[in-house]
Amino acid sequence: MTFKMKSRNKRPANRRRGAILILVACLLPVILWMAAFCVDVAYMQLTRTELRIATDAAARAGARTLSLEQDASLAHAAAIEYAAKNNVAGNTLTLADSDVQIGLSVRKDDEGRFEFSPGGTLLNSINVTGCRTQQAPDGAVRLYLTPIFGHEFFQPVADATASQIDRDIALVVDRSGSMTWRIDRRTYEYGWRSNDPVPARARWWALVDSVDGFLSELESTPQLELVSLSTYNSGASINKNLTDKYSKISKALDKYSKHYPDGSTNITAGMDRGIQTLQNKKYARPYASKTMVVMTDGNHNYGSSPTNAAYDAAENDIVVHTITYSNSANQYLMREVARIGGGQHWHAPGEEDLEEIFREIARNAPTLLTY
Template structure:
């Protein structure tokens, strides 16, 4: 009886050994597969990081230098600063494209197209495929089972939607009124400083807020200043030194503003600053912000200037301030110029409108 039990136990042990022998290759394959799956996921992550970094570096260089060849070189350089599967990522020239990204819907999606005359984006394809400069990724264990290479690929688009911004502000006689007034105060003379409480000071504070808001963003926006009464002047061409804008506007604080309201003349000057090739960036989007506290009453209609701006791919935003401004006309100017219109009933509203426009101006990054 004992001998029979021993024989049965031996048979069971023999069966288990056979089962282990049969399953061992499967277990080893599963272990190898798990190791390589983890390695593949790590490689994908490294490739995504390297590709994103290359696209961002290229787009940033395009923004700062306005040079497609430098942007192309920067993308390749920064890709090589990142490791993928133990080696730095090498991009082929064809892996980097310089082109234009445009917004295609209200959800913020952008569409990239290669080449053209307007450039704002860098598209990078990161590859570790058999035909890429670095070749495919060799796996650790699964080659034993016939799977030798892993060939990941990903892409990224970074877009610098930079803006050159032309500020066009009202310095007509009504800017010396207090907000609740519609006439000059007795005893004021044209060579007197702007009186306390005048609408002009609200504009000065609002422009300061606008520039401070721009200065808090990581992107570099260029700003020009033009002002108008019966005629118009370019007070400061496009600059990244915002103190020059502040100085330009403050010089009018020392002399009593006067004259009629020729909004068109001011807009024409703003267009000139955005088309001045000495200062304007060729790939930057162009934006004009036109502010008035009154009603256009001198010269041709500002809708004419709005059409001119639209033809030059300049977006026109308009701001009306106080109760005397012609909101209907300036809303139409903004519509023609493809922009928005804001009305500011109070000083606090005026500053907030300027800040809102500045907050909407920074460069966008798209992927």
């Protein structure tokens, strides 16, 4: 006997494929929207970062120019110029005049926060508003894909304030025997005893005049700078701890004008004393920038290398600037000291150069973003 199996009807394979196609067709707009959203979100984030960089750079450049030139119009122009050096969404950033404000920033609490007020007679800060809105000179940022879904433009805004901050400054100056020489190294026929006055045309007087110019320049800045004085020859002394009474610095320096400078050149000892004044918690301010200005007219010839003191200063966040006066000074060594200390080296061949360098350092306040 034979049995016949009944065959079952099989579903056509193309029915399943048709269902998947329907599902894909339904989900495709969602997938496209998500892809467009991801692309534009990434683009918006990139644009926001570029705008932040451009705005910060403009504020820093403006504040730096204000510090060096003490001219509000030049600072305003510098902020606009440096904004245009940066790209935002494929175009250079154009600032309107009203996007740049110059005013005064003051520390408002013990945590180091600042408050900016536009205008006034004392100026130490620049506020820059970088815009890519519909009303901005460059207009809003057009998106790539999401306009399909009704979101055509992105309108980011960034704000930055850069300020010249307060400084604690340690002056470290040379009072070795070579400071009685003229700039051409010729000595004098008188004044060889320690209680004799310094000769009239000695290098020492150029230093005294330059420090007076330095202090005078500080008086005209809106920041409050505290200044200490340390002097060195074979050894070193702290002549005045940090103070805002600049006349005390001048008097402390003048006392050496009545006695013939002598001794070797121990720059390291002087720098060590300068570091001590900047670390003295009784006088130093916790939020002030720390700067040391080291001046010499000769060669370090006593004690350990001043590069050691420069490393110590750098470890304590102290910026070291160096000045060499006369062509007999060791420019190579002092340039290296400044490099280690994160500062700058200047060379003064003559008296007028020395005073101008001191004045430039006084005007060259550090710039901090305080937004």
